[in-house]
Amino acid sequence: MQHSNILKINRDFTDSSLPSDSSSLEIRLEKGDLIYPSWSLDSIFNSDELKVLCSHKPKGLWHQTISFHPKNGRLAGSNSKEIETLLGRVSKVLMDKIQVLLPKYEGAIRLDRVVLNNVEAATSGGTNIAKDDVLHLDTLKGGLPGETRVVKLSCNINLTNTRVWEKGPSLASLLVDSRARAELILRGKSGFYHDHSGNNIAAMLEKIGVTLRQSEVIQKKIPRKVVVFPAQSFWLAMTDVCLHSTLRGSNVLELMFFVQDQALCSGDLSAPCLLQSFFSSAIKQAAA
Numbered sequence: 447m448q449h450s451n452i453l454k455i456n457r458d459f460t461d462s463s464l465p466s467d468s469s470s471l472e473i474r475l476e477k478g479d480l481i482y483p484s485w486s487l488d489s490i491f492n493s494d495e496l497k498v499l500c501s502h503k504p505k506g507l508w509h510q511t512i513s514f515h516p517k518n519g520r521l522a523g524s525n526s527k528e529i530e531t532l533l534g535r536v537s538k539v540l541m542d543k544i545q546v547l548l549p550k551y552e553g554a555i556r557l558d559r560v561v562l563n564n565v566e567a568a569t570s571g572g573t574n575i576a577k578d579d580v581l582h583l584d585t586l587k588g589g590l591p592g593e594t595r596v597v598k599l600s601c602n603i604n605l606t607n608t609r610v611w612e613k614g615p616s617l618a619s620l621l622v623d624s625r626a627r628a629e630l631i632l633r634g635k636s637g638f639y640h641d642h643s644g645n646n647i648a649a650m651l652e653k654i655g656v657t658l659r660q661s662e663v664i665q666k667k668i669p670r671k672v673v674v675f676p677a678q679s680f681w682l683a684m685t686d687v688c689l690h691s692t693l694r695g696s697n698v699l700e701l702m703f704f705v706q707d708q709a710l711c712s713g714d715l716s717a718p719c720l721l722q723s724f725f726s727s728a729i730k731q732a733a734a
């Protein structure tokens with residue numbers, strides 16, 4: 447009865463290229479779906495703690511966010527011991543919940559960091575390469591060998607306001623979309639993909655990620671839908687295979703997990719297989 451604690455609040459895209467069997471949450475994540483755990487924020491934080499989290503500003507001009515690193519138990523972007531303790535506690539509580547929710551990733555999912563972001567998404571800065579309000583994939587650095595997939599658990603910690611995303615297609619759908627494929631292959635003709643090293647999935651995703659952000663065709667023509675996340679709700683996505691952009695929202699807690707390739711459940715349709723197949727064909731076409 448794994449799905450009993452899942453609240454579906456918005457229908458996702460139907461990926462016609464993928465099997466319709468969605469009995470496993472892990473497979474749905476790997477397909478690029480959003481998952482909505484119906485966990486209660488009240489059971490994790492009291493209202494004073496939430497107010498502290500939502501009002502805390504990062505130190506200095508260089509940090510837009512505050513992050514907690516479970517590996518060393520330390521914060522980056524703030525010296526607050528109160529925030530360090532709070533994020534340390536929440537990282538343990540939510541890691542336990544994720545392990546129960548995603549049993550097929552047992553022993554193969556690792557919490558890398560917890561990010562507290564109190565910047566209004568609609569006004570956040572950054573260049574086109576870094577901005578989150580364009581359709582993009584998350585390509586994170588810091589994975590250990592064999593860890594190439596990124597799962598992001600988000601929580602809208604704002605007490606009253608919604609957070610708004612646009613959700614685009616999954617990587618699998620993108621790679622079979624004729625307009626997107628033409629754009630991605632066009633980049634290959636300039637030799638853009640040639641220096642990817644063998645089986646380096648992260649490098650391949652990075653290349654695709656740069657093209658996605660820079661392509662006007664992809665930014666303007668690829669279908670997407672608006673998804674509204676209620677105040678104090680949780681959602682989960684494999685954000686390196688689920689195109690997304692953040693349009694609005696001012697307080698979010700994001701837990702970034704790495705998942706090992708060997709634990710993936712979707713076989714030939716997993717991101718490593720899709721990427722290897724796309725890159726070998728794009729490089730052949732570029733050479734033709």
Ligand SMILES: [Fe+2]
Nearest residue numbers: 578583584685
């Ligand atoms: Fe993102």
